[in-house]
Amino acid sequence: MAGDSNSQQPARLRIGLDPALAAWLAEVQYTLDTLLETAGYAREWLWAEPGTAGLDLYYGNEPDTRAPGARVVLPWSGRGFESLGKLQPTELRCHDTFVWPVFSGESSQPPIREAGSLRFASDLVFAAFWWLSGAHEPHYGRDRVDNLSLAGSFLGESGLQGKPWISLWAARLREHFRAQGLEPRVPEWGESTLAISHDVDYPEIVRLVELLRRPADARAIFAAGDPFWCFDAWADFAESLGTRSAFYFMARQGSLLRYLTGDPDAFYDVASPRFRSLLATLRERGCEIGLHASFRSSEKTERYAIEKRRVEEAAGAEITGNRQHYWRLDPEKPHESLAHLADAGFGYDSSLGFERMPGFRRGICHPYKPWHPERRAVIDLLEVPPAWMDDHYDGRLADSGISDPEAHAGGLLADVAASGGVAVVDYHVRGMNERFFPRWGAWLARFLPGARPSGMVGRTPAEIASGWLHHVACLEVESRGLSQGGS
Ligand SMILES: [Zn+2]
Known part of the structure; x- marks a missing residue:
């Protein structure tokens, strides 16, 4: 087509x-x-x-x-x-x-x-x-990790945010x-497209922590193997849909102490032999590797380039995409973070979502260049907007008031199909463990194959971003700037 x-x-x-x-x-x-x-x-x-x-x-x-x-x-x-x-x-x-x-x-x-x-x-x-432009966003309330609250806002009350x-x-x-x-x-994908993406922030179980969280599951927590190391299961799932997964890795290693003191980065070291070997295997399977930028990277923006290089060094390849840990772009001025990401050499970001609500934060399900209000100019970075994440249709249902997750997610897919857009879903790697997360990966694996609209083809976010840049460039070649009107 x-x-x-x-x-x-x-x-x-x-x-x-x-x-x-x-x-x-x-x-x-x-x-x-x-x-x-x-x-x-x-x-x-x-x-x-x-x-x-x-x-x-x-x-x-x-x-x-x-x-x-x-x-x-x-x-x-x-x-x-x-x-x-x-x-x-x-x-x-x-x-x-x-x-x-x-x-x-x-x-x-x-x-x-x-x-x-x-x-x-x-x-x-x-x-x-x-x-x-997200003009309304600075006026929303925020919680201690800067998740926006839509309570009392027009968007929150109207259901428009989805x-x-x-x-x-x-x-x-x-x-x-x-x-x-x-x-x-x-665009090259034709009718509409779907991307399966993963934040890699807790792929190695900390057994003592999990035992405190869910003592009834002691036997499963101490079973052989690592129940949170679900990379292959996700790569298999994406392949069954005719596409490949995108995995966003953290470059900055955190610790339990840092986590407990408000700096909750992941515990693993992406440069360790285990992760280097994993990255090589994922790349062989055609998976995309991106950055899951650290919690405070939007404040300490020099981290963007450092973290990008560290993941690239571990992966042995350039990366182009980012998703913020906790979606945490600069809470006051998300456009500043996006501009810093562009300066650090990223081609796209996929962080403009809401923590407590599925749907499209800026009202658009196509890639687009965000606006920088102070510069009054576009930022040279594509936003590939996320549609929903795992917990939106599980732990966050109480916040959103959504009573029928299948109907809601099906509605988002229908809107994407109707407009020829992009549905990016975000699932944490550990979420393919059905015992601990029955409504994450297992739910998606039951729901998506039947719910995906015909004509919605799978792509990685990096493929979507490069396809969109080509689309926009083809249109720009044919476009003409301002001239005087009159008849
Ligand atoms: Zn994260």
Whole structure:
């Protein structure tokens, strides 16, 4: 499918902007670039002076005057893009399969189709920027290990945090343009893709600790072999799905003492002979190796490059991906951590998830480049967003209030399939031990083969990241920068 669709040049959309938006050009272009790369279109930008005809998409005021006949009309609310502050939407609207947040003072009417034009009533670009940039996140509460709490927030109350709305909006735009003969570019995986990834933070059982935690399991704890060393079982599982696992290893060795004093890194030494041998075996099987960056790496950012080199040295190969231990990007400014990761030479990160909730933290299930609000520029690093982790459908159910994990996870997969996106699942290595973690690996092995939508193919996150960079580069070649509009 991908080959056929992409044998032609991707369609280039003519995007008209209201000159009144000039002060926020960087934010507006970032948001529309992200939406339209997700939809699969190249862009040609112009300022829409009155009477600009032949636009595929217009964003601004006075659409009938400035952009007569535009195929998509997105009204601007008049709100400045620096005014995000503590802003939260006032309601969540749903019409047909289209769902969108509405901010104070905006129309809550659904989009309408009128003579080939799709016309929105509320400011979708502002809403998408608010979400993608994580503008609301600094205002959430946090626990002692900096997990965000959505309690009392609009996102927490609405259930919105789970949905990849931005990807679904992009799919709606794609459907509209496609119906008018404008063919999108399709990423190399075709319809949608799935990645099986693993945080390696406790792969060697500490028997005394486990005995204190679960005294009833003494016999299993002291059985021969290591019940937490489940690398082969995961690699076998990923192969059964036609893909390979990605394992994120910690480079910084912690200790029980450090763990108990608030610096909870893993106990193993990735450079030890046992781990070097493991890394060689996993690489022979085609598994991806990445970094599970240490708990305080987002504060002590010099660690990123040091930890990357240490895993590379142990693996004997370059690595490109990172996931933070405890998802712990800089809790105040996650974009700073992402910028530091880019500086350290990482190609992608997969840490923008919520500890207590499954779903897509920035409202998107496609790879995307995060925004740096102070620099007002994109960060040169792809975020490959996680969809859920093991404990979301086990120990975290009490936090999220999700009563039917299969239905919830199935809904996320359906959204990914509907929008052509990416489902990255995160399972700790020890989770394939069914006795200790019956609702982690064993649950996934029962659920996923039947629940995976047809057409959803397996890839490693590194393959997804490089495929997406190629996709975006092909669209950029066909894109054109701003020029004066007018008819
Ligand atoms: Zn971890």
